[in-house]
Amino acid sequence: MEQTWQVKYRSNDTYTLAYDGQFIIHKYTDGSFKKREKRWSIEDFFREDFHYNIKIAALQTEVRKHIATTSPLPPNASLALQYKYEFWQALNLDKLVLSSHSYRYSYPNIHVYYNIHLTKEVVGYTLLQAYDREHMHKNIRFLDDFFFDGPTTLGTPLNVRKEIKLAIWNALDKDKISFSLKDSFPLFDYKKIEKHSAHATVDHEDEDEIIEHSLYVRQGHIDLFTTFGDVSYRDNRNRSSEYSIEFFWKNMGRCIYPVLEEHKPMIRDILQAAII
Numbered sequence: 001m002e003q004t005w006q007v008k009y010r011s012n013d014t015y016t017l018a019y020d021g022q023f024i025i026h027k028y029t030d031g032s033f034k035k036r037e038k039r040w041s042i043e044d045f046f047r048e049d050f051h052y053n054i055k056i057a058a059l060q061t062e063v064r065k066h067i068a069t070t071s072p073l074p075p076n077a078s079l080a081l082q083y084k085y086e087f088w089q090a091l092n093l094d095k096l097v098l099s100s101h102s103y104r105y106s107y108p109n110i111h112v113y114y115n116i117h118l119t120k121e122v123v124g125y126t127l128l129q130a131y132d133r134e135h136m137h138k139n140i141r142f143l144d145d146f147f148f149d150g151p152t153t154l155g156t157p158l159n160v161r162k163e164i165k166l167a168i169w170n171a172l173d174k175d176k177i178s179f180s181l182k183d184s185f186p187l188f189d190y191k192k193i194e195k196h197s198a199h200a201t202v203d204h205e206d207e208d209e210i211i212e213h214s215l216y217v218r219q220g221h222i223d224l225f226t227t228f229g230d231v232s233y234r235d236n237r238n239r240s241s242e243y244s245i246e247f248f249w250k251n252m253g254r255c256i257y258p259v260l261e262e263h264k265p266m267i268r269d270i271l272q273a274a275i276i
Helices: 042-047 054-070 079-090 143-149 158-170 245-250 258-272
Strands: 003-009 013-019 023-029 035-041 099-107 110-118 122-127 137-142 196-204 209-217 221-228 239-244
Touching: 003 054, 013 054, 023 042, 035 042, 042 054, 042 079, 054 079, 054 122, 054 137, 079 143, 099 158, 110 158, 122 143, 137 143, 143 158, 143 245, 196 258, 209 258, 221 245, 239 245, 245 258
Parallel strands: none
Antiparallel strands: 003 013, 013 023, 023 035, 099 110, 110 122, 122 137, 196 209, 209 221, 221 239
8 A cells, every 4th residue: 555745845835755665756746737756766765865855854754764664675675775774773763862063164265154953854954044944954964874974065073973973873772783883974084184186188179179177175075177168268068066075985986077087096095094
């Protein structure tokens, strides 16, 4: 039998998820008012990195916990999914010590201010300058995702990362898990990260175009840039990406540009040296 969850958000919008024992289904109406569905396997649903508002994230947390505590582990499940099943089976929310912190993060020409909240549903980052209170969560991480993979928001202070990580760990019933604290995300001391940059230029002679790829290792995040044309001409195809140190560490293979592959060992060594 299909089970359905719904939550109202914004003013009149409703977010709906259903679970039929095999797939998680997001039912919605598109811009032309046609009814649509998006389906995830259990493996993909637990891997999905959602960035919705806090009400939707709380509903998705409820669905994750329901599946992990009532459904068998799928055949050929990854070790990551096994750990997440165990996580939700072992999490005792009565033991979870909630917290809230504020911090400022600065990098070239930009200063941002965040509140970070550990709740019983998520780890939520609030951009303090946000004016729309319904959508002011800049980034939302599920508790299991934060514990295993770390923050995706830039520059989270070491003491905050450590406190939240241990708070979640202390709320787990250890007799129900096969993983250890070492399987959670590594703690980097950002101040120990050696700043580094890497550049590669691709000259497309047949198209009379130069494409430059750049990577900057900063003390709190990674910057990636792709520039089309020369310095005097920048068009709207130019791209940039910012990654937390933790996200980049776990996903370096798919984050880094192929033309910068040769720099990967050095970058890995730089980050490895900052793990405490």
